[in-house]
Amino acid sequence: MSRVLVTVFFRLRIRGRDNVSPDESYVAVARHRSYWDILVVAAALGVRNRIHFIARKGLMKAVPFVQPIIRAYSTVIDRENFGLGDFRKMLDAVRRERLVFIFPEGTTRRRVDAKGGAVYFASAAGKRILPINIQAVGPYPPKYPFRFPRITVSIGKPIDPSELEVEADAKRSDKLRDMSEALMARVDSA
Numbered sequence: 740m741s742r743v744l745v746t747v748f749f750r751l752r753i754r755g756r757d758n759v760s761p762d763e764s765y766v767a768v769a770r771h772r773s774y775w776d777i778l779v780v781a782a783a784l785g786v787r788n789r790i791h792f793i794a795r796k797g798l799m800k801a802v803p804f805v806q807p808i809i810r811a812y813s814t815v816i817d818r819e820n821f822g823l824g825d826f827r828k829m830l831d832a833v834r835r836e837r838l839v840f841i842f843p844e845g846t847t848r849r850r851v852d853a854k855g856g857a858v859y860f861a862s863a864a865g866k867r868i869l870p871i872n873i874q875a876v877g878p879y880p881p882k883y884p885f886r887f888p889r890i891t892v893s894i895g896k897p898i899d900p901s902e903l904e905v906e907a908d909a910k911r912s913d914k915l916r917d918m919s920e921a922l923m924a925r926v927d928s929a
Contacts, residue, residue: 745782748887749775749875753783755894755929759869761787764837765897766861769871769926771842773880779873780840783892791836793829793856795845818845829856833864843919853923855915858900867897868922872929895929898922 745751759765767790769780781790792813799806799815809815814832816825833839841860843853861868872895877888903925905917 741778742782742786745775745778745890748881749779749890750887751779751782752889752891753894754891755896756783756785758894758896759784759788759838763897764864764866765839765869766833766857766864766866767838767840767869767871768843768857768922769840769873770923771844771847772873772875773847775880776842776847776873779890779892780871783871783894784838788838790838790840791832792840793832793842829860830863833860833866838869839866843923852916853919855912855919858903858918858922859915862900867899869897870895870922870926870929872926893929895925898925 767780767784769776777792784790790812794809794813794815795818796815797818798809802809814828816828818825839860841857843857844851845854857868872893874891874893875888876890878886879888879890881887900918903918903921905914905921
């Protein structure tokens with residue numbers, strides 16, 4: 740359903756879908772500019788690639804009528820009070836699901852640094868990272884009622900987390916931050 744909606748309204752074009760192997764598991768990442776990103780990514784990756792999202796708890800309150808969909812297609816975490824239980828839920832989801840999607844910035848607000856979770860969990864689960872670049876020509880998020888952009892989704896070649904390695908002597912938190920910055924540069928160039 741999202742594929743039809745997104746294709747019609749956003750005149751969706753997809754590049755690099757052949758970079759997604761049906762025999763491999765991934766942690767997919769993209770910049771988060773709009774709540775439309777979720778439908779755009781789902782449509783771009785296709786029906787055969789069931790995506791499992793990591794969602795923040797606040798969405799359950801913000802959009803109550805979509806709670807059943809959020810529960811069916813995501814692991815819900817408390818981003819503001821992230822604790823051991825949330826950590827375990829995320830690690831379990833990344834290990835269990837074939838295609839887990841994380842927005843490293845964790846918000847649609849501009850100029851927010853990417854967190855290290857996507858790199859950390861991909862590495863811990865032994866999965867490669869799939870960089871996805873959502874490019875919009877026109878107002879994005881859309882301006883209602885009838886101003887929708889043309890969107891091209893570029894799916895890059897999978898990245899092994901070790902390819903993002905930075906200075907070996909850095910503290911773990913600094914290392915994850917730097918690796919996340921390197922990852923987002925790969926997303927932007929996908």
